[in-house]
Amino acid sequence: MKKRDHDPLSNGLLYQAILPLRWEGASGGVTEQQLVAAEDHNERMLQALITLQERHLESQEEEQENAPELARIEAKLDMLMELVSQLKPQREQEEGRFSLKLGTRGISWQGCLSPLPQKDQSLWLYLQLDERLPKPLQLFGYVVTVEDVVGGHSITLVFEDLGQRVMDLLGKLIFRQHRREVALKRSRP
Numbered sequence: 001m002k003k004r005d006h007d008p009l010s011n012g013l014l015y016q017a018i019l020p021l022r023w024e025g026a027s028g029g030v031t032e033q034q035l036v037a038a039e040d041h042n043e044r045m046l047q048a049l050i051t052l053q054e055r056h057l058e059s060q061e062e063e064q065e066n067a068p069e070l071a072r073i074e075a076k077l078d079m080l081m082e083l084v085s086q087l088k089p090q091r092e093q094e095e096g097r098f099s100l101k102l103g104t105r106g107i108s109w110q111g112c113l114s115p116l117p118q119k120d121q122s123l124w125l126y127l128q129l130d131e132r133l134p135k136p137l138q139l140f141g142y143v144v145t146v147e148d149v150v151g152g153h154s155i156t157l158v159f160e161d162l163g164q165r166v167m168d169l170l171g172k173l174i175f176r177q178h179r180r181e182v183a184l185k186r187s188r189p
Contacts, residue, residue: 008106008144008158015102015174020128020136021109022096025121030140038138039163045137046169049130052077053176102127104162104171106141110154117143117155125157129173 100109107125117123121143128136145156162170 008156009101009103009108011105012103012171013174013178015177016100017102017177018097018099020096021098021100021125022136023117023123023125025117026124026140027122030122030124035140035161038140039161039166041135042137042139042166043163043169045129045133045135046166046173049133050169050173050176052130052132100127102170102174104159104167104174106144106156106158107139108145108154108156110149110152112152113155116153117146117157119143119146122160123157 096111098109098111100107123141123143125139125141126136127139139159140161141157141159143155144158147154
């Protein structure tokens with residue numbers, strides 16, 4: 001286990017959005033096998049999302065002669081991902097949408113929370129970063145703050161044993177999102 005950090009969102013860029021999210025208490029602790037399985041799963045999901053984003057960017061840069069064929073293939077892939085995402089179990093489809101800030105070391109979300117996590121509680125967090133992904137990220141951590149805010153509560157969770165490869169992919173995704181936001185702000189008059 002790594003040193004506990006009580007302010008995981010203080011350094012680096014943050015991904016801010018309103019996304020589907022759910023959590024479960026991990027009162028019995030977590031095994032090394034669970035962490036390894038979650039790391040493997042998260043790496044696959046993040047790599048798939050980054051690949052989808054790269055294909056979209058590449059297709060915009062292709063020459064005109066290849067554009068119709070690439071658009072057709074991309075449309076088929078999008079439809080396939082949409083169909084696969086509908087096959088999710090009902091429990092995962094019942095995730096609430098929360099305003100959140102995501103960093104490579106932790107996450108903070110707020111809203112009307114039920115059940116309300118407790119400070120120092122260990123949680124499994126299930127975060128659906130993109131509707132095209134068939135399953136949400138599975139993140140393990142512990143709650144460092146529970147605060148009352150207008151409209152509910154704000155929770156901050158520090159990730160524990162996320163894995164370097166997952167942290168790198170998450171950092172890459174957060175950086176790309178930040179870059180898109182900056183480009184949008186610059187394009188507005």
